[in-house]
Amino acid sequence: MTIKLGVPSKGRLMEKTFDWFGARGVTLTRTGSEREYAGAVDGVDGVDLVLLSAGEIPRELAAGRIHLGVTGNDLIQEKLVQWDQKVEPLAPLGFGHANLIVAVPNCWVDVDTLDDLDGAAAAFRARHGFRMRIATKYHRLVRDYLRRGGVADYQLVDSQGATEGTVKNLTAEAIADITSTGETLRANHLKILDEPPVLESQATLFRSRRAEVTDQERAALRALIERLGL
Amino acid sequence: MAQDIPNKSRVRIEAESICEGFVADGAMRFETDILLQAEVLLDLYGEDIRARAYVTTDPERGEMMLRPDFTVPVVQYHMQGDGFPASYTYFGEVFRKQEDYPDRRSEYMQVGYEEFGGSNAAESDADVFGQFSDVLAPLGLRAATGDIGILIAMVRGLATTEDRRAALMRHIWRPARFTALVKRFAGLAPVPPSRAALLASEAPLQDAGVMIGLRSEREIETRIDALRADAAEPPMSVEIVDLIATVLSVSETCPNALEHLRDIAVEMPGLLPALDRFEARCEAMARRGVDVDSLPFEASYGRTSMEYYDGFVFGFYSEARPDLPPVATGGRYDALTRRLGQGREIPAVGGVIRPDLVLDLGGLP
Numbered sequence: 001m002t003i004k005l006g007v008p009s010k011g012r013l014m015e016k017t018f019d020w021f022g023a024r025g026v027t028l029t030r031t032g033s034e035r036e037y038a039g040a041v042d043g044v045d046g047v048d049l050v051l052l053s054a055g056e057i058p059r060e061l062a063a064g065r066i067h068l069g070v071t072g073n074d075l076i077q078e079k080l081v082q083w084d085q086k087v088e089p090l091a092p093l094g095f096g097h098a099n100l101i102v103a104v105p106n107c108w109v110d111v112d113t114l115d116d117l118d119g120a121a122a123a124f125r126a127r128h129g130f131r132m133r134i135a136t137k138y139h140r141l142v143r144d145y146l147r148r149g150g151v152a153d154y155q156l157v158d159s160q161g162a163t164e165g166t167v168k169n170l171t172a173e174a175i176a177d178i179t180s181t182g183e184t185l186r187a188n189h190l191k192i193l194d195e196p197p198v199l200e201s202q203a204t205l206f207r208s209r210r211a212e213v214t215d216q217e218r219a220a221l222r223a224l225i226e227r228l229g230l
Numbered sequence: 231m232a233q234d235i236p237n238k239s240r241v242r243i244e245a246e247s248i249c250e251g252f253v254a255d256g257a258m259r260f261e262t263d264i265l266l267q268a269e270v271l272l273d274l275y276g277e278d279i280r281a282r283a284y285v286t287t288d289p290e291r292g293e294m295m296l297r298p299d300f301t302v303p304v305v306q307y308h309m310q311g312d313g314f315p316a317s318y319t320y321f322g323e324v325f326r327k328q329e330d331y332p333d334r335r336s337e338y339m340q341v342g343y344e345e346f347g348g349s350n351a352a353e354s355d356a357d358v359f360g361q362f363s364d365v366l367a368p369l370g371l372r373a374a375t376g377d378i379g380i381l382i383a384m385v386r387g388l389a390t391t392e393d394r395r396a397a398l399m400r401h402i403w404r405p406a407r408f409t410a411l412v413k414r415f416a417g418l419a420p421v422p423p424s425r426a427a428l429l430a431s432e433a434p435l436q437d438a439g440v441m442i443g444l445r446s447e448r449e450i451e452t453r454i455d456a457l458r459a460d461a462a463e464p465p466m467s468v469e470i471v472d473l474i475a476t477v478l479s480v481s482e483t484c485p486n487a488l489e490h491l492r493d494i495a496v497e498m499p500g501l502l503p504a505l506d507r508f509e510a511r512c513e514a515m516a517r518r519g520v521d522v523d524s525l526p527f528e529a530s531y532g533r534t535s536m537e538y539y540d541g542f543v544f545g546f547y548s549e550a551r552p553d554l555p556p557v558a559t560g561g562r563y564d565a566l567t568r569r570l571g572q573g574r575e576i577p578a579v580g581g582v583i584r585p586d587l588v589l590d591l592g593g594l595p
Contacts, residue, residue: 081329107438108445109431110453112424115410122400123453124445131273140281140329147278150407152400155277167443189440194424 006069009051046220064210074201096203114149135172252319268293315347344580356514376531387500417465
């Protein structure tokens with residue numbers, strides 16, 4: 001059997017991952033037609049490339065169906081309960097940087113901290129009769145962050161895309177989303193709270209703590225990790 | 231999982247037998263749905279409950295929640311009734327996510343007992359605690375007690391502005407946030423630069439840019455005015471901060487705690503009515519045969535649980551198995567009946583026992 005390495009199946013994340021491994025003497029390539037999700041690994045033996053959606057890699061690692069996987073630590077921490085017992089981060093890959101942040105309308109000149117957000121939420125609920133809505137797709141991470149920050153009287157509303165537009169569309173009062181440059185936020189008249197981000201994320205190589213390995217696979221895994229200089 | 235099945239039926243038998251005991255003492259049997267409307271629970275407990283309860287969606291009825299406890303349904307049931315005092319008992323499954331403790335059960339049985347409308351709070355508190363204490367006596371558990379009413383009285387009596395008292399009251403159930411607010415009101419925490427800049431600005435809304443969202447310019451102005459007014463207030467004195475910390479750290483036997491709190495009340499007279507209630511409860515408990523002299527009291531007990539208790543709180547723990555959650559918990563929740571009763575309020579006190587943990591500890595004879 002072989003070691004299975006899960007890599008995002010398309011886009012810049014895939015290309016940059018290929019570059020990162022290539023620079024360390026492990027060549028990853030897609031094989032077959034443009035549309036076929038198949039790949040090959042050269043430069044080290046006993047490793048198979050598995051092309052997956054970046055969002056599915058956490059689940060596959062946790063289930064032990066792949067031994068290694070590249071994905072953002074935002075997705076790992078959002079999707080896996082007690083993630084550190086299921087996967088081990090081996091190396092940050094230095095790309096795919098993004099922060100998960102909480103942002104409010106620019107015009108909220110009175111709100112810059114979590115303390116402000118809590119105060120505004122209390123007044124908002126008293127005035128409007130419902131809890132202040134924060135749009136996000138990172139429910140667990142954001143809820144935990146707000147709980148630790150002592151924010152009450154808010155509700156999370158699910159937003160799987162175009163989250164920055166929800167405030168203008170009156171479906172949320174604030175948002176929590178991934179941003180790298182902040183440009184989309186500015187264009188939508190939003191500002192980031194003056195607080196540490198919910199999470200600082202980048203593409204990371206993870207090892208599954210759940211995948212079973214034979215002696216042969218363990219040797220292949222060790223050879224790969226050595227080759228990568230980790 | 232298969233070996234759990236006989237155990238499940240044993241848990242049910244244990245639950246039934248505890249429940250029968252409450253019925254024999256005059257309680258009415260109560261049953262309710264497992265699938266509850268999520269909205270009322272979310273509004274009550276806030277977003278945090280999503281981390282602990284299972285929320286699902288029904289295409290027609292919207293968000294539904296797998297019953298996280300029986301309290302809300304039993305309060306709703308009682309408040310729709312004739313309003314006469316009544317006590318209820320029930321048992322059934324409740325569902326709680328265990329993200330922090332994956333080894334703990336996420337589906338388990340609860341047996342409950344709730345008393346509504348008792349005209350003498352001290353007697354009702356003592357009766358409920360006494361019943362739980364009697365039922366659980368064979369297990370030799372450690373009891374813990376507290377009284378959120380004392381903390382509420384403390385905040386209500388603070389010599390500071392109404393806004394500050396309201397902010398502290400909102401966060402009694404979030405100890406870290408509560409302490410941070412106390413520090414800020416006392417001027418012991420640095421003012422964030424953004425706040426300082428806002429207060430220094432003569433027309434802060436001038437550069438606000440495009441107004442978007444439901445929160446209006448008027449609401450923003452109102453909050454800025456409130457912040458300015460608060461900044462103009464003198465800080466809360468260091469003495470008050472120390473007194474608050476002293477109250478929160480009280481942890482001794484009931485009689486000693488009462489004496490200690492009475493000493494503090496010399497400088498915090500707002501505590502006195504709540505302390506009179508505490509004393510009356512101790513006396514009622516003693517009359518009911520509870521060994522009050524050795525019963526522990528912690529002023530901060532119950533602050534981090536579900537935020538509906540607003541008076542007496544209690545729990546029973548196994549000292550031999552500190553890894554287990556409490557075997558029983560309960561308390562007084564008059565404020566919950568006020569929020570669910572649209573203006574009406576009914577005195578309410580009760581608690582739940584976990585029959586699965588009772589069995590884990592050897593069961594009741």
